[in-house]
Amino acid sequence: MKGLHLAALAMSLLALPPGAIGMARAEEAAPAVERRTGPGGSLLLVETNRALPIVHVVVALRSGSGWDPHKKEGLAHLAAATARRGAAGLSRAQLDARLDALGADLDVTVDPDSTRFEGHVLSQHLDELLAIAADVLLRPDFTANEVTRTRRDVLAQIDEGDNDDVALGTRYFDRNLYGDHPCGFPPEGARASLERVRREDLRAFFTQHVVGPNVILAAGGDVSADDFAAAAARHFGALPARPSPGPNPLAMREPQAPHGWRIQLVDKPDREQAQIFFGQLAVPATDPDYVPLLVLSTSFGGRGMKATMMDEIRTKRSLAYGAYMTLSERLGRGALSGWVQAATAKAVPTLKLALKLYVGLMEKGIDADRLAFAKNFLTGAIATEMDDPEHRLDARVTAEIVGLPPGFVDDLPARIQAVTSAQLGAVISKRIHARDLAITIVATAATLRPRLIEAKIQPSAIDVVPYQTF
């Protein structure tokens, strides 16, 4: 065996104290976020970073698709999307042209807990972007024509989303797990529910939810807190100071957890692979068990190659290209969701292995070495993810929205390191329900269903759903 070329170097490095190479000599990196009260009682969040001449802006409502009335799912998203396409007497084309001339963007994203208008702009044009964002938030037109066109476009985007098997699977998995709870529907709504949303509903959503205490105005990048506060006052001064609408009781309703393994086969033609999703309800982000569960999900299926799922399914058996588990960060009960994909011929063994591993996690937990490994990996991954102002700002806005205390994002590494084996054992015993799971598989039913039956799954236990059902 040929010797290592770098033996001499390895020895020289041993003489250095840990971290000596990486220590920067200049200023310490501790980007601070400034919190202030803004127009109408809104919250201002600003992280100043003068490194590059760009600003990331988030205008967020603490209300999202979780507030959508039953059978009108998609309302919050349709309201926000329509507002973005016509405000203060400007048409969609005029708004787009104004943004494009600045080199800016202003995109709409909606999740169960929030509605966000997010943009990026050269710092020299920040004021103009905020003026446009204020028009969209405070002066939406909701013309009948634009409501019709936006609804039609959202329906087309739902159709287009069916091209992507992972997005398709996620949509059906959420429904399988949460049922008719608002989190069981995609923020864009479903084909039938969108048809029921009226123009008056959109206006009512904005009237109810666009109030100062319900709004977060955030910026990260090349802007000072004083300048941002002044611009916010200039453009968002008309934000009503009415009280926040508070959480929708429906969104706070306890979803119905699965009993046994609830298998749903989403039938899409001509698939060579199966996209397999499995999971269970977890906890709100404010629950004391949230951080231990985050560590646990990282150990089991985090992004690292040494996570249990990746190691056992991909590295040791070559069954799949990727195998992951995530924990959602929600105001209400989030989800622990696993995802793995495998060729149809390997799908059943892959599913069985994933479930066996999850049952093993529930019954045996993880040892101290794995816990230490997961904590270190997660801490490092967060540092990398938070390397730029945009991601830090997004994390801080999310933390605010789901009700976490100020400073949570900065304290998270310490909270992760503080998780103990005993704590994790208690959380596993209380929170992991590996024998009660929602399981959704996107595949061609004609080829996969017989394999599932061959694997001793009762035909009646497999709910086959055509892929364009909702």
Place this chain on the structure above:
Amino acid sequence: MDAPGVHEVASAPLGPLLVRKWRLANGLDIITVPDARARSISYVTTFRVGSRDENAAGGQTGLAHLCEHLMFAGTRGGYRTGEFDQRLEAAGGSANAMTSYDFTSYVDDIPPALLADTIRLEADRMVNLDLGQGDVTTERDIVVEERLQSAQDDIDGELEELVWGQAFRAHPYRWPVIGRMADIKTVTKESVCHFYQAHYRPARAVVVVAGRFDEATALPLLASAYGRLLAGESDGGAATIAPERAPEREIRAAIERPVPAERFMIGYPAPGLADPDRPAYELLDELLAGGPSARLPRSLMVDRELASSVEAEVSQTRDPGLWTVVVQAMKGVHATAAEQVIQQEIGRLIAQPVSAAELDGARNRLATAFWRELSSSQGRADALGRYDVITGDFRVLLERGQAYGRVTPDDVSRVARLYLGPGARSVVVARPKGAPP
């Protein structure tokens, strides 16, 4: 501040940061971008090797990509298979990699304390990879799954393969980076080892270190770790590939898939990343498809309501590549109607120079995208390595903004006429199953 065995060859500012390029005697280039505000380090090694270096006639497509997977195996006398990831992840780091037509990149995102260990691990695997038959079999099967996911069960992946495949007649860009399924399944350990030994060497790599580190301390370590590696034999393999402007003419194909309505991709000829026409061409792309008010989305989605989405991209290739446009037609709309609008908009851009205001807007959008890409250590390391390997000089990236500023409306019309005017294009339409042609 040259360390022993390393000398500075170029530098350029990036906002308040300083980007410096260094060279070792064995030909390895190192780019450093220290940033005291960063929390972590992105350590990216980009090799001047990609699918262009494969022997397609010999049934060896996909070797560059498979080799990328296998770079996480063990090394001779160094570490065992799986240990690379183990050591990084245990200390809070993570590793990833990607392969393209012209290059292969290895990305390590690490905490500052892990820099010394990462230097050692990366230098080791650059020349000492030790593959077993089990490593090759395992990764081959994983790549089969990756291909099923990214191409065979993914409509856009499939369209892209077909558009590029029929556009190029002789150039290696005609086969997919991930490789053909038959070639992946029959790959041998010997062919991978041969590929690695032929292409992996210091002179074909650029190491970029960006983030929170002390340059004066790190440089001697880099010089020491990599300086010991042999330069390897010189090779002229890449130089024998003749650039090909493609496609030469209009080429069309159609497939039936479970799509909601007709979806199609068009590939037009595009200049390489270092071509003098490139800044004007990138502005052309921005004017046509860069933002929601750009000409194609406006015409297709807003004014005529023919499509629900339009996306375009200019390939970042060393040789002439493609500008690809993907359109999702609305239900009941034929792809040909949408394609006709695209051709009309191209014709309009050729016939009438854009206004100064429209061009300024496109410049602003590119500037915003530029700074956004470079706002993280990982974005900087990735982009600098990519530009340096493809164009030979990272400063091409940093000077792009000035280059956009020099482009005139007439330049845009000229490149539109030159590349898009002749009507040469590679078109593939995916139709819903059972839909009338």
